[in-house]
Amino acid sequence: MKKLFSAILDYIFPRRCCVCRQCLFSSNYRYLCDQCFGKIIFPSHNLCQKCGYDFGEASSRGPKLCPRCLEKKFYFQSLRSAVRLNGISRQLILRFKYRNGEHLAPDLCKIIQQNTDFMDFIADSVLVPVPLHWRRQFFREYNQSELLAKTLEKFPIPIQVLPLLKRIRYTRPQVELHASERHDNMRHAFRMNAKIKIPLDTKLVVFDDVLTTGSTINECCKVLQKYGFSNINAATFAQTTKD
Numbered sequence: 001m002k003k004l005f006s007a008i009l010d011y012i013f014p015r016r017c018c019v020c021r022q023c024l025f026s027s028n029y030r031y032l033c034d035q036c037f038g039k040i041i042f043p044s045h046n047l048c049q050k051c052g053y054d055f056g057e058a059s060s061r062g063p064k065l066c067p068r069c070l071e072k073k074f075y076f077q078s079l080r081s082a083v084r085l086n087g088i089s090r091q092l093i094l095r096f097k098y099r100n101g102e103h104l105a106p107d108l109c110k111i112i113q114q115n116t117d118f119m120d121f122i123a124d125s126v127l128v129p130v131p132l133h134w135r136r137q138f139f140r141e142y143n144q145s146e147l148l149a150k151t152l153e154k155f156p157i158p159i160q161v162l163p164l165l166k167r168i169r170y171t172r173p174q175v176e177l178h179a180s181e182r183h184d185n186m187r188h189a190f191r192m193n194a195k196i197k198i199p200l201d202t203k204l205v206v207f208d209d210v211l212t213t214g215s216t217i218n219e220c221c222k223v224l225q226k227y228g229f230s231n232i233n234a235a236t237f238a239q240t241t242k243d
């Protein structure tokens, strides 16, 4: 009955693809058309072992670190992303993040699930969403990383979401800054949430929406490592590549 009602509603007020705005009468996703989904690019198997930077299938294989990892000391063991950051995934994230896009969370998680390597990577872990400062969360009403993690938690995969970190400093948005300034901007921005106690050898995965330079996630991992955690990893919905 409920299904029939929602089908009738969809007919009168058709849902639209959040990217190209075409009406959705039949699609595998609630707010994304199949054509736009087809433009999403999943990472190849030729990744930087540390941060998951995608060298692309065409480039030569071998154990190697990417330019990002050669430049920076990362405090996580490894990081993986569900998709590459391209035109479509960028638009999805922007709509999810800035335009009351909470309703897009289940679609984003469904996309994440298509990447089985990624799902294996985060399985049996505690997901730690990168926290927003309360001031920013107040205006945006939700923390996109936390919402995405909590929606994933409802899928049948063995993960648990715990807010192990708190943001203690209000920082300028990283997108406004040059890569060289991003590290300083994030310094001392986080601390442990003292209310939560879990074993120090728990597999942790710090979770965020996008990886660019990695400064934000790295600062989170640094705090967790200082506290004594020994199995620290990280994951994002999307990450930048060279093209």
Ligand SMILES: [Zn+2]
Pocket (backbone or CB within 6 Å): 017, 018, 019, 020, 021, 022, 032, 033, 034, 035, 036, 037
């Ligand atoms: Zn579309």
Ligand SMILES: [Zn+2]
Pocket (backbone or CB within 6 Å): 048, 049, 050, 051, 052, 053, 065, 066, 067, 068, 069, 070
């Ligand atoms: Zn790397």
